Amino acid sequence: MSGVNDFAFKMATVNGTGSASANGLLMQAIFRMGIPVTGKNIFPSNIQGLPTWYEIRVSRDGYTARPEQIDLIVALNTSTYAKDVAAVRPGGYLLYDGSWPLDRELMREDITILGVPFGQMCVEAFEGDRTRTLLRNIVYTGTLSALLDIDMAVIEEMLREKFSKKKSLLDANFRAIEMGYEFARTQFSCPLPFHLKRMDATGDSIVIDGNTAAALGCVFAGATVGAWYPITPSTSLMEAFKDFCERYRVDGQTGEKKFAIIQAEDELAAAGMVIGAGWAGARAFTSTAGPGISLMEEFIGLAYYAEVPAVFFDVQRTGPSTGMPTRTQQGDFMATAYASHGDTKHICLYPANPRECFYMASAAFDLAERFQTPVFVLSDLDIGMNDWMVPRLTWDDAHRPDRGKLIPAAELERLAKFSRYLDVDGDGIAARTLPGVHPKGAYFTRGSGHDRHGNYTEDAAEYQEVVDRLARKISGAARAVPAPEFHLQAGAEVGIVSVGGCHGAVLEAVHRLKAQGIPVDYMRVRGFPFDTPVADFLRRHKTVFVVEQNRDAQLRALLTLETGVPRDQMTPVLDYGGLPLTARRVVDAVAQHAHQGTVA
Amino acid sequence: MTSILKPPVTHPSLPKNALGLTRRDYEGAMSTLCAGCGHDSVTAALITAFWELDVPPHRAAKMSGIGCSSKTTAYFMRQSHGFNGVHGRMPALATGANAANRSLVFVGISGDGDSLSIGLGQLCHAIRRNVNLLYLLENNGVYGLTKGQFSASADVGSTSKKGEANEQPPIDPVLLALSLGATFVARSFSGDKAQLVPILKAGLRHNGFALVDVISPCVSFNDHVGSTKSYRYTREHYEELAPVDFVPLRTEISAPQAADAVTAVRMHDGSVVRFRRTDDSYDPTDRDAAYAHVRRHQELGEVVTGLLYIDEGTRDLHALARTTATPLVDLPYASLCPGNTALQALQEEYR
Numbered sequence: 001m002s003g004v005n006d007f008a009f010k011m012a013t014v015n016g017t018g019s020a021s022a023n024g025l026l027m028q029a030i031f032r033m034g035i036p037v038t039g040k041n042i043f044p045s046n047i048q049g050l051p052t053w054y055e056i057r058v059s060r061d062g063y064t065a066r067p068e069q070i071d072l073i074v075a076l077n078t079s080t081y082a083k084d085v086a087a088v089r090p091g092g093y094l095l096y097d098g099s100w101p102l103d104r105e106l107m108r109e110d111i112t113i114l115g116v117p118f119g120q121m122c123v124e125a126f127e128g129d130r131t132r133t134l135l136r137n138i139v140y141t142g143t144l145s146a147l148l149d150i151d152m153a154v155i156e157e158m159l160r161e162k163f164s165k166k167k168s169l170l171d172a173n174f175r176a177i178e179m180g181y182e183f184a185r186t187q188f189s190c191p192l193p194f195h196l197k198r199m200d201a202t203g204d205s206i207v208i209d210g211n212t213a214a215a216l217g218c219v220f221a222g223a224t225v226g227a228w229y230p231i232t233p234s235t236s237l238m239e240a241f242k243d244f245c246e247r248y249r250v251d252g253q254t255g256e257k258k259f260a261i262i263q264a265e266d267e268l269a270a271a272g273m274v275i276g277a278g279w280a281g282a283r284a285f286t287s288t289a290g291p292g293i294s295l296m297e298e299f300i301g302l303a304y305y306a307e308v309p310a311v312f313f314d315v316q317r318t319g320p321s322t323g324m325p326t327r328t329q330q331g332d333f334m335a336t337a338y339a340s341h342g343d344t345k346h347i348c349l350y351p352a353n354p355r356e357c358f359y360m361a362s363a364a365f366d367l368a369e370r371f372q373t374p375v376f377v378l379s380d381l382d383i384g385m386n387d388w389m390v391p392r393l394t395w396d397d398a399h400r401p402d403r404g405k406l407i408p409a410a411e412l413e414r415l416a417k418f419s420r421y422l423d424v425d426g427d428g429i430a431a432r433t434l435p436g437v438h439p440k441g442a443y444f445t446r447g448s449g450h451d452r453h454g455n456y457t458e459d460a461a462e463y464q465e466v467v468d469r470l471a472r473k474i475s476g477a478a479r480a481v482p483a484p485e486f487h488l489q490a491g492a493e494v495g496i497v498s499v500g501g502c503h504g505a506v507l508e509a510v511h512r513l514k515a516q517g518i519p520v521d522y523m524r525v526r527g528f529p530f531d532t533p534v535a536d537f538l539r540r541h542k543t544v545f546v547v548e549q550n551r552d553a554q555l556r557a558l559l560t561l562e563t564g565v566p567r568d569q570m571t572p573v574l575d576y577g578g579l580p581l582t583a584r585r586v587v588d589a590v591a592q593h594a595h596q597g598t599v600a
Numbered sequence: 601m602t603s604i605l606k607p608p609v610t611h612p613s614l615p616k617n618a619l620g621l622t623r624r625d626y627e628g629a630m631s632t633l634c635a636g637c638g639h640d641s642v643t644a645a646l647i648t649a650f651w652e653l654d655v656p657p658h659r660a661a662k663m664s665g666i667g668c669s670s671k672t673t674a675y676f677m678r679q680s681h682g683f684n685g686v687h688g689r690m691p692a693l694a695t696g697a698n699a700a701n702r703s704l705v706f707v708g709i710s711g712d713g714d715s716l717s718i719g720l721g722q723l724c725h726a727i728r729r730n731v732n733l734l735y736l737l738e739n740n741g742v743y744g745l746t747k748g749q750f751s752a753s754a755d756v757g758s759t760s761k762k763g764e765a766n767e768q769p770p771i772d773p774v775l776l777a778l779s780l781g782a783t784f785v786a787r788s789f790s791g792d793k794a795q796l797v798p799i800l801k802a803g804l805r806h807n808g809f810a811l812v813d814v815i816s817p818c819v820s821f822n823d824h825v826g827s828t829k830s831y832r833y834t835r836e837h838y839e840e841l842a843p844v845d846f847v848p849l850r851t852e853i854s855a856p857q858a859a860d861a862v863t864a865v866r867m868h869d870g871s872v873v874r875f876r877r878t879d880d881s882y883d884p885t886d887r888d889a890a891y892a893h894v895r896r897h898q899e900l901g902e903v904v905t906g907l908l909y910i911d912e913g914t915r916d917l918h919a920l921a922r923t924t925a926t927p928l929v930d931l932p933y934a935s936l937c938p939g940n941t942a943l944q945a946l947q948e949e950y951r
Contacts, residue, residue: 216943222936227696227699249936258931262696272686272693273696276683279696280661299686302685392944394940401933434929435681435697439658439679441681442658442680443681444684
């Protein structure tokens with residue numbers, strides 16, 4: 001039910017008309033009013049002309065999942081009017097451009113329709129087509145400010161920050177805001193029943209997207225080499241890394257850069273560069289999406305078998321093939337966990353929000369170097385590209401990177417003989433050396449069959465000794481990856497397992513189920529391979545739901561493969577249409593089951 | 601079959617280089633290639649080049665892809681790190697390693713299958729980036745390990761061991777490199793060590809991507825009558841361009857051969873490449889002329905060898921990116937992490 005500081009509204013516009021910055025302005029203004037808010041951009045794979053939407057959820061309780069109902073829609077795209085009008089909840093509101101009459105067939109009796117002649121107002125007030133188009137967004141921002149009671153002082157402060165150096169633009173924007181605001185104040189009953197009221201709930205938070213946060217994590221982890229090929233939705237990760245490096249890693253006097261970012265010819269080369277750099281001793285990473293992972297598989301197998309640290313950010317999008325590049329999904333669990341041909345298994349981290357993107361980015365480099373192996377950070381489009389409100393990040397200045405078993409020159413000097421793949425202490429991890437450090441450290445890295453000394457082999461026993469150790473090594477990583485997060489309730493017989501970007505919706509669902517008298521335990525897995533607490537949770541619950549965003553229940557498949565818990569004991573709750581998960585999807589699935597149980 | 605290590609036999613009378621190392625110190629594991637393989641001669645030339653240049657073996661990095669040629673990185677300089685990666689992708693590995701540690705001496709070894717088919721794109725882009733790397737393409741026109749298929753460098757009309765004629769036009773790495781803006785382009789022959797060694801030395805000292813295409817016959821699958829990559833065919837159609845001397849920085853030129861030299865190119869480190877006169881006055885700094893010369897002789901069925909083109913005035917990967925002179929791997933963590941104070945300040949922009 002909507003109410004003060006608890007509602008959702010949505011802007012339907014045309015891609016490339018400048019609505020994105022107006023929508024961002026709205027979201028940030030609400031955040032600055034101290035009210036928890038989430039913005040989700042639902043955009044096309046297009047530069048200009050196709051429909052785009054922006055959903056803003058205001059939640060005094062701090063819920064971040066995608067809204068289930070839309071209380072107000074700003075319908076400014078004629079090509080999607082019908083769909084947009086239908087999207088409003090009964091009793092909700094439609095705001096449209098009243099410069100032209102609304103098609104009679106699109107009218108609805110059960111909603112309130114508000115017309116504002118945005119286009120006409122802009123034509124009268126401003127010169128030039130582009131300016132008029134852009135400022136139309138600011139006019140509706142003004143109207144929404146009146147309807148929702150957004151603090152105009154906050155809006156004006158933000159416009160001043162944005163256009164401080166462009167006086168003429170600032171004036172035009174102020175005028176546009178005023179026009180929209182005044183029209184609403186004089187023509188409509190403001191504010192609407194659901195509206196905003198200042199809170200003090202965002203003081204310790206920031207608004208950031210996951211790709212930016214991950215890039216920041218790479219900077220703090222000491223990554224120096226980034227190699228990549230542009231691909232939606234991961235592009236902004238490497239671009240943010242570049243921006244941060246330009247800011248923090250350029251020598252003020254010489255202009256010399258303490259980083260190397262290489263835009264590769266394709267994802268194959270990007271993976272190769274990362275592995276080459278990791279082999280030479282740099283902390284190196286790439287950012288990509290599913291199609292890139294497919295291309296990188298060959299190199300991933302090499303890094304696994306030759307034991308080279310490498311970090312891969314997979315900002316997942318809808319697959320298979322090109323799929324829907326601007327829609328979200330969790331479709332790469334299987335593709336990353338066992339990427340490449342032959343027997344492989346990889347460390348995977350599953351951040352749930354931008355804050356975890358930051359910390360897991362840093363953890364990924366430590367794990368990659370400690371276990372000398374590829375590490376995947378599986379974010380998704382919703383986490384990576386949307387603005388999330390998350391608690392402020394902090395960094396422990398005492399932190400030192402875990403470089404793993406890396407033999408320095410002085411130690412090599414003392415060593416009688418170095419063998420690259422020798423397991424000295426039984427943890428499956430052999431010590432490595434870097435090129436250029438010491439003549440005794442030299443070894444030959446190869447993806448072909450090798451023995452524990454790194455020499456070429458076609459001998460069955462020598463080959464098996466190495467691959468068996470690799471299996472031991474990766475098993476050991478289960479205890480080093482981020483531990484699962486548990487939300488337990490007394491008397492719960494139902495367990496929910498979920499992962500990554502589903503978290504917000506699942507947590508909200510858990511709270512709502514509790515309110516309905518259905519206690520559930522919730523476990524969010526955060527790393528792969530799974531440690532024993534994961535299997536214990538599955539065995540402890542009679543009924544287990546596995547909530548994830550793909551068609552084939554990939555997380556459930558991984559759980560079955562890795563823990564031995566039969567798949568039929570886990571009920572999948574799947575959502576894979578490309579939009580972020582809603583809490584209702586989870587509540588309905590669990591409540592329906594609980595209800596059936598009672599009836600039976 | 602496991603790898604065979606050579607016994608480290610040294611004889612006190614073996615000559616030593618400036619580091620006090622003998623040629624033996626630059627050797628590697630025993631070659632497992634066929635007896636008479638051209639690649640083994642190239643390996644021997646590399647050993648000589650590195651030894652004569654006094655490169656400390658552990659300061660070199662040997663990169664390769666997959667194939668007969670790529671195996672050879674195991675057969676020299678056992679005190680160097682070597683990386684035998686995946687087929688056709690050596691340039692990416694070398695680029696990443698070079699980005700991370702620019703202070704190493706990089707040699708990449710590839711073949712015609714590795715470079716001109718599966719890895720053609722990577723070769724082209726490594727040239728574009730001007731990665732500081734000696735890139736050896738051991739070219740035999742044939743896939744050896746899979747027993748005799750034509751490669752993309754096979755000439756039209758050249759026949760396979762089974763007698764089948766190749767009808768697809770070849771990709772010539774030299775013409776390709778010249779057209780892509782490569783800054784050092786050479787062609788040589790595994791059977792001509794006198795020519796190959798100075799070219800390799802110049803390539804190692806070149807400040808950028810040095811492509812050396814070496815005709816290196818495959819004795820098992822492409823050394824028969826009818827092949828244009830056989831020892832015999834190459835010798836009979838060999839057209840040596842300006843013979844090259846490489847004069848390292850430290851060497852004093854006691855007997856100037858000015859009368860004989862037409863061109864002397866100074867390398868970035870002060871070394872000199874000297875081209876001796878040939879019948880036609882060839883200018884190795886003229887890209888278009890180099891291209892035309894190679895084409896003209898190809899039409900006559902001749903293989904032009906020598907250092908064909910050199911440009912020392914260009915910038916390598918790091919110069920283009922303005923990377924710090926200190927290798928990235930040597931930067932202390934404290935100079936890379938902005939710290940919590942900076943993080944807190946930054947986050948004011950995310951409110």
